[in-house]
Amino acid sequence: MKIVFMGTPEFAIPSLQKLLSSSHKIEAVVSAPDKERGRGRQITSTPVKQFALENGIKVFTPLDLKNPDFINEMKKIAPDLFVVVAFRILPKELYQLPKFGSINLHGSLLPKYRGAAPIQWAIINGEKETGVTTFFLEEKVDTGNIILQKKIPINDDDDFGSLHDKMM
Structure with a gap:
């Protein structure tokens, strides 16, 4: 099954790890954009983005989940399923895109x-x-x-x- 994983904080990483060890293919990860953090206001990636890059997974960090370019990128992937853990609210045109829909861990x-x-x-x-x-x-x-x-x-x-x- 072709999966796109969506998440941001440390809480989401165990779910992504479990999927990586399964027979399913993680086609991409979607996470929040990099932002300034800490006292030094250094630009920092989210824990999920860092984990994905360390594991050679393509990462998207859209500012706007309704952006047509981002939606088209997701359509090109043609995912079977979105798996969402600790992420933003997805617009309808996005969560309805995968063949089998989108699931969330709450x-x-x-x-x-x-x-x-x-x-x-x-x-x-x-x-x-x-x-x-x-x-x-x-x-x-x-x-x-x-x-x-x-x-x-x-x-x-x-x-x-x-x-x-x-x-x-």
């Missing part, structure tokens, strides 16, 4: 904690468990058909960092 047990900061909200609300959900993308955010979920217990001493690491 850091909560959907439908709970749709949208941003699901790990933080689970902790703030005193949840005893959370998890990750893989689902098909559709027009509304985090509402597509669920493919699978994995539950993860939240311990009393968990904070954002420890829970984030459990989810990876």
Whole structure:
């Protein structure tokens, strides 16, 4: 299967690693553009972009996901599937492009904690468990058909960092 992977932070790398070790072909990676980071304001690539380049994978970093040139590049690849982990909201013309659609990994047990900061909200609300959900993308955010979920217990001493690491 021809896959285009979309992600930005460290959280997305284990999913990309798993796909690379599978029989599927990662045709390209899409990540956020390089930007200034840190006190020195040095231009830095995202963790996903760095990982992709280290593994010889073609990388796209579009400013605008609706840009016709970017959409045409994705059409040329003719992917079977987009796999999205910790990335931006995709426009309809993009997520409908692959033969088998687009799937996303979200850091909560959907439908709970749709949208941003699901790990933080689970902790703030005193949840005893959370998890990750893989689902098909559709027009509304985090509402597509669920493919699978994995539950993860939240311990009393968990904070954002420890829970984030459990989810990876």
